[in-house]
Amino acid sequence: MPKKISSFELRPGRKLGHGYVVQSLIGKGIEGEVYEIKEADTGIHRAAKIYFPHCDPRNQRSIRHARKLDALRRCPIVLLYHHSESLTIKGLRTTAMISELCPGEPLGRWIERHSGKRLRPYIALQVLYHLVLGLQPIHRAGEYHGDVHTDNIMIEPRGVGFSLKLVDFYDWGKPAKFKQNQDIRDTINVFYDCLGGRDHYAKLPPEAKYICAGLKHNLIQKRFPNLGKLRQHLEEFQWETVV
């Protein structure tokens, strides 16, 4: 097993792989780090997700992740994967997945910048709707995200709507149906987090509570057995509250 490390500590200006230069660290998790990088020849900025060698000793995670992103490359919400690079950092062999640099910021951070660190119900519904629209082609392709939460969604407000990108897909193997149901629950959890979570649940309008369903798995599954049903509900429900 490769040595355990908690950071690659790549400094801005350091060369990376064939023709990239590190700009800054933009994300960090248990399995690796994400850096903004620049292609030296073109000046194009991209993202490099570099796995800690002890988390991905035989490159299986990175390969499965890359294959999944490639299979879903026509879904607009999926971050665009470019290629992988084998690297040696601190004397350790590892893999970097090079992909587009998603615009915007993680949804969790965006929510925190709002007053009361939560979104108004109508805005939260808009975010939920865009997320459902984005996830639908993934589920239609028989796939799933596998780890939908506010830090794996990049958001950029655009005009009257939002541009969303999903990062950090998980490959738990097949069959997918069970994982698709989990995506739906996680999506509703994101909506709940947008609204301020447990502290504000009691005071939410009934339209929002109906969707959250108290976060009860069985009730969510019954109301929204697939994304199509959730989408239909969002497009057609009747307002009782004045927004």
Ligand SMILES: Nc1ncnc2c1ncn2[C@@H]1O[C@H](COP(=O)(O)OP(=O)(O)O)[C@@H](O)[C@H]1O
């Ligand atoms: N392609 C990207 N463009 C911009 N930011 C990204 C990109 N990929 C990841 N990030 C940022 O880095 C963070 C960590 O990346 P992620 O793939 O979720 O790794 P982890 O498995 O550590 O959670 C994300 O929450 C996001 O803020």
Ligand SMILES: [Mg+2]
């Ligand atoms: Mg993540």
